[in-house]
Amino acid sequence: MVTASHEPPATSHRPAAALASNRWTLVKASALLAFLVFHIVAITVRALPAPDGAMDRSTWSDPTVQQEMSAWTERLGQLGIKLSSNQLQDALYVVAGKILSARDTLVSPFGRYYDWCGTFQSWQMFVAPHRHPARVRVDVQEHGVWRTVFRERDPNATWLASELGDTRFRSLFFRVSWPNFRGMLERIADYVARRAAVDFPDATRVQLVLSRAETPTPDEVKRGELPREVDDTPVVRDLARWRRAH
């Protein structure tokens, strides 16, 4: 193009391929940016702290939970917030419900992304130590006498220790120590009964027991004051019934 003066030309020459490449790069970058924003928002809202599993008020009667409530009642009192433990629990329950409701609203658009792409977030890990942990024990009754055949972490009672010692069984045992997992405790007892009916032909009954002890404080350990384990009500199974059924 011929210009009438020494001014620079009004247009510029650019290869089409380079322009197309730049445009395609921009499209790719824009799409990637959109995906990254979507992914980060989706996993962040799902990961936000929320009291999942805490809305069953019956579990709040657990001694570990009550100890926490007492500790926080006292700490808040030192900060000038005067509440009784019951008032604190009532307030927390209301707040927990609102948090869960808000969280459920935020995550609802991303449900399929979590399900299809494995991006579910669940990070309630050791959020509070269980001060009254339970240890699972299995006893069989032979000739009228109870005998322990399995006890968690006991090298002298190792029946089914391999099966019941896997990490996933530990998760189950941790859960059944809470009252809202009573149904799972019954099912474990059924399974144990099926196995005991075969492995202990002389046994008439088997029981699954949760033995609890409050974890000793460091001072109690140093004084040698280790608390005795107290058994919850055992879950008992009549093995004759299991032998008849199988």
Added chain:
Amino acid sequence: MSAPAIDVPVEAAPVSVPRWAERLLVREPGTPLALFRIGVGLSLLLSLGSVWLHGDVGILWLDPSHGGLSPTSPGWLFHLLGGADLTRIHLVLGATMACGACLVLGLGNRLPAVIALVGYPALVGLQVDAGGSYDSLMGNALWLLVLADSTATLSLDARLRKGSFITGARVPAWPRWLVLYQLVLMYLCTGLQKVSDTWVPGGSLSAIYFIMQQPTWQRGDMHWLAHIFPLTQAATLSVWLFEVGSPLLLLAILLERGQGRVARFLRFIPYRRAWAAFGLSLHLGIWLALEVGCFPILAMSFYAALWAPHDVERARG
């Protein structure tokens, strides 16, 4: 002969790709993602292999009518396969573990991650009460491996494609950023949920002491910790601060390349290495003291994303 030039008015043509777009599409050597892939593969083999070795496949994942523990919740995969009986469960287990091996070896690019992302949740979903956070972390790790090109190096794929297990092939960097973000997000959100009086500063700081005493998780008797209780208190405070303060890592990575006083301070500390050292020690300590499945190894796999290859080169240089 070059393509003919086309006259385009200057004001109508984009001058160049914007900087943000260039940064998003940056490529880097694939070593961090390869290391992440290997760690995830090993973790998957450990997680599922443990169930198999302990003889728990038929106990945990079958319903009582077939000799299992409790009613199971078969997902769409088992419905598609015609049910969750022992044969089909072993089929899915075998396929998923084979994918874990392929991830370790770096064979099949993204395909093993895709298959494992279907198989793993299908298996652990049969008995959700017998799982833990490591299952959530595994799902996220597998999805990140679907997004990433993680077999560019340290892989059989590289050997087959380029004739060498180790290559300098460049891959998109953005999946590595997502790996790093997931790690920080996990720490932050678990820290924010540690609202027990035993965790939050100002209280007894006895959380780690009492957690170590729980018979469900401990590997052996831990009463001896009572004699070093102040150390466990320090550990409790450190862990809480580490988790709740984890977003500072992202800030540090962003700032440490700058020129100002903050950047010089972050390079002097050096913040990233200290953070990684603490985190890796935390997970090693958990692994030694507690039985929590594949979680420690899986979490440590994410640490591969902390350094870009050029950070390593710069540190060496």
